Amino acid sequence: MSTLGFIEYEKASAEVRAVYDDIMATRKTTQVTNFWKALAHDPIRLKRTWEDTKQIMSAGALDPLVKELVYVAVSVTNQCDYCIAAHTAAARKKGMTDAIFNELMAVVGLANQNNRLVAGHQVEIDDQFKAQG
Amino acid sequence: MSTLGFIEYEKASAEVRAVYDDIMATRKTTQVTNFWKALAHDPIRLKRTWEDTKQIMSAGALDPLVKELVYVAVSVTNQCDYCIAAHTAAARKKGMTDAIFNELMAVVGLANQNNRLVAGHQVEIDDQFKAQG
Amino acid sequence: MSTLGFIEYEKASAEVRAVYDDIMATRKTTQVTNFWKALAHDPIRLKRTWEDTKQIMSAGALDPLVKELVYVAVSVTNQCDYCIAAHTAAARKKGMTDAIFNELMAVVGLANQNNRLVAGHQVEIDDQFKAQG
């Protein structure tokens, strides 16, 4: 289920299929997940969102596992159930062990706590931390 | 400035000084940052928060730089200016280059965008992603 | 289901029924939605919340469809599943097409992304944008 429903491969336009094909090839899978099938009602946005995602999540100065961990951390902070489920699975595929998951959760929990303590105490930024750029 | 003001080392109780000493020794610095000086009005909470932070942020299955990146990602998602400033500096000290920073921001931005697209489209979780545990 | 349960029309006090009647008349429907039935345990709050909602969401300098789109955008940003479902339906009733929905989601996603990029880069407000009032 989704607001506009899912566009399955068989019913997709050539434009949408080209994106689906690239998703499956890039991720080495035969399944397109619900997120992309929900976006496919707007083929331009589907293509743009996929290309951005592919480019941003690929290896660079940060390796793909670290990127997935960061993605999970953001999704947890935003309470996005779908994203937590999907990216926890993706992180595991890229090597996240249970030990890594547990440490990740600890850091996410701590940061969320300390973020609020700082706000609540109205703590002024230390001179040494002020952006100099 | 902070709600209750800062407790400086010279005016701190022995209990608070012991925490400050451990902070400086652990971080190899001669400065205690404003966050800890704001919490020091409640020495038990100061000690607990520091000990949790020290334990969680130290090396384990994840290395300390990755933990700092995750901390920054959460702080950005929560719009906590102080935390962003302090942990961007901490991440740099642990090896974050400009290239890593830029990629980190790209992932954080993307995840925030996609989190909302999922919510807005009311996308149902794929069977393959449902928690099995 | 809801924390205190729903108060159905048949069991409602005269005070609550008067609000329910106004909701149905204003919305040209024979159904009162779960939100109002959950609030009805506190008739004063029910009345206040409904009257505020009615006044704010009615036509003014902004037309009702635009108001619904803004409501959906906020609900998506807050990850409120109920609100997304209810106000997506309301927006459709007021004329939201699939094309409008897709563009709305694109803007909401973009704003959420750029909000975080700004925070993460600690971007100072341009002089030209500073509130002058």
Place this chain on the structure above:
Amino acid sequence: MSTLGFIEYEKASAEVRAVYDDIMATRKTTQVTNFWKALAHDPIRLKRTWEDTKQIMSAGALDPLVKELVYVAVSVTNQCDYCIAAHTAAARKKGMTDAIFNELMAVVGLANQNNRLVAGHQVEIDDQFKAQG
């Protein structure tokens, strides 16, 4: 400063002055805070927001100090600097001691941490906690 500027008492319409007078009488002060002066460009919204605030924050099943503490907790969780500053001051006026403030912050920090741990671990609601109503 604010987007539309502040409407000072001397320049206010009779309608706005009536609200300002009620604010000052209710709060036993001779000052109207910036929040209300920013809203006063829309006298109907000013009146509605003030009357809602006055009604909600007055004594009832919860005493006014507890209500202020809850207000601060929400404002901290939303990272609203203005609101934290204003309602911390209001809570003090109603009897919040430093010890209460420190405990409040501890609870707010803890809840923010545990909220994320629950989301990150995708914890299913216990049967005993499911809404029965």
Place this chain on the structure above:
Amino acid sequence: MSTLGFIEYEKASAEVRAVYDDIMATRKTTQVTNFWKALAHDPIRLKRTWEDTKQIMSAGALDPLVKELVYVAVSVTNQCDYCIAAHTAAARKKGMTDAIFNELMAVVGLANQNNRLVAGHQVEIDDQFKAQG
């Protein structure tokens, strides 16, 4: 269900059982809730999180009911369904009546509204509210 599954008492290590025993003794119950069973894969974090929670939520300058109300307020603001369900039940056990619940919700709703009005109007902090510490 949860990401790593639940660790039931019968299968738990001595270390985990010690925490479970303390949870049940402290809360005067024979059940350990899902949250703790999900965290138990990381016994050190389980112990730390429980001890922090126990210490923070116990009676002090604030009574335990007020602490639960604050916890609920934060959980509602973060849209954490599990936490709302669990802590609404906990608050009731500690004496929250329906009237208290309704007033709590009114304050939480109001604060969330006013937090955004302040941000949207870019309201500057009043001099009288600026942190002096």
Place this chain on the structure above:
Amino acid sequence: MSTLGFIEYEKASAEVRAVYDDIMATRKTTQVTNFWKALAHDPIRLKRTWEDTKQIMSAGALDPLVKELVYVAVSVTNQCDYCIAAHTAAARKKGMTDAIFNELMAVVGLANQNNRLVAGHQVEIDDQFKAQG
């Protein structure tokens, strides 16, 4: 100020200048705002973010003013001060009057309030609103 500093036109690479030129031409202005100058340290991301923004915010099924209003609504809900300032100015340039601004704020405040009331009351989605797609 920003984390990495701003890249001014005179010091920018040809690649970055091309984006700056397109920004100024599209927006009919001679100034590039701080946001873009902060992103310019990563020319690929600068280009991608600008092209996405340009495409998404241009006229389509929704007119550019409505898109700006939605952008402001999201930024207010996320408490992003920079974004509120910049997009309030942009909305005004596109025709936002004070009356529209005041109504926009009213809707944003209301939605934020009602989102929390729904969550706090654990209101189940009405059958009529469930996604059918």
